[in-house]
Amino acid sequence: MPSENQSKIYSMKKITFIVVLFFAANFAFGQFSIGPKIGYNTSTLTTDLDSIKSDITSNFHFGVFVRLGKKIYLQPEVNYLTTGGVFETEGLQNPVKSEIQMKSIEIPLILGWRILNFGIGNIRILLGPSAQIVVDKTISTTDGGGYLDPIMNVDDINDLNWGFNLGAGVDVLMFTLDARYQMGINDVITDVQNFDINSRNNLFSISLGWKIL
DSSP states (O other), rough: OOOHHHHHHHHHHHHHHHHHHHHHHHHHHHOOEEEEEEEEEEEEESOOOOOOEEEEEEEEEEEEEEEEEEEEEEEEEEEEEEEEEEEEEEOOOOOOEEEEEEEEEEEEEEEEEEEEEEEEEEEEEEEEEEEEEEEEEEEEEEOSOOOOSSOGGGGGGGGGEEEEEEEEEETTTTEEEEEEEEOSSSSSSSETEEEEEEEOOEEEEEEEOOOOO
């Protein structure tokens, strides 16, 4: 077994490696920022079924971001957000309405480009993939009278969903404002009770961040 001194030396080496890696990344990208963010998002779940109408839901989100780089930058984030949508059957005397809500940990990896500087700030464009890990999901259904619900079981909802972001942003002093549209890549809901739902989660968001470093 390693001695106590050997364990301390090993721990110090790990800490030193992390610190060196941090400063190497900071030097390579030329600029480092970190801070919290909060925002508003709307989402909708698409469907291939003509007999089902999909409506928009809206919620708030919050998280933290890290930005590395100057003119071209990399921005990983960790966000907590709620998405989902409303399914409603059409053409029935007593329609069925199901509201689906997914609370998720979102991990985007954004690549940005500062296209215009104006002294106290800049204008940016951005894009990048995003993973959403669903930590809680609920379905609230209003039964319209015996018709099969569009979705009944939370197990029909995938726990890991992927999206791709496109958007733009503005920085003014220590504040950063982003507007993004996220297209769903995979089916959040595929098949339900022999229905081919093929539903994807599309998201629009506006967020305000504060660069504390």
